Amino acid sequence: MHRLSIEELTKLGLNRYEAVIVASQHARSLNNKRLRSLEKMEENPLVEIEARKITMVALKDLLEGKVKFTRSNSM
Numbered sequence: 001m002h003r004l005s006i007e008e009l010t011k012l013g014l015n016r017y018e019a020v021i022v023a024s025q026h027a028r029s030l031n032n033k034r035l036r037s038l039e040k041m042e043e044n045p046l047v048e049i050e051a052r053k054i055t056m057v058a059l060k061d062l063l064e065g066k067v068k069f070t071r072s073n074s075m
Contacts, residue, residue: 008063012062012063012065018071019059019062022062022067022069023055023058023059023062023067024058026058026061026062026067027054027055027057027058030050030054030057030058031054034050034054
C-alpha cells in the first residue's frame with residue numbers, strides 16, 4: 001500500500017486537509033461512475049468494474065496530477 005507523505009502533498013501545493021477534501025470529492029465521483037457501471041452490469045455482464053478501493057484510487061490520481069482543483073478565496 002502506498003503511503004501518502006507530506007512532501008508529496010507540498011509538491012502539489014496542498015496541505016493535508018485540502019488533500020483530504022479534494023481526494024474525497026474525486027472519490028465520490030469515482031464511486032458514482034462505479035455505481036452506474038454496476039447498473040449496466042445487470043444488462044451486460046461483461047462490463048469491467050474497478051476492483052481497487054476507491055479512496056486509494058482517488059489519492060493515487062491526486063498524486064499523479066490527474067485531479068484538477070482550484071482554491072476558493074471565500075474565507
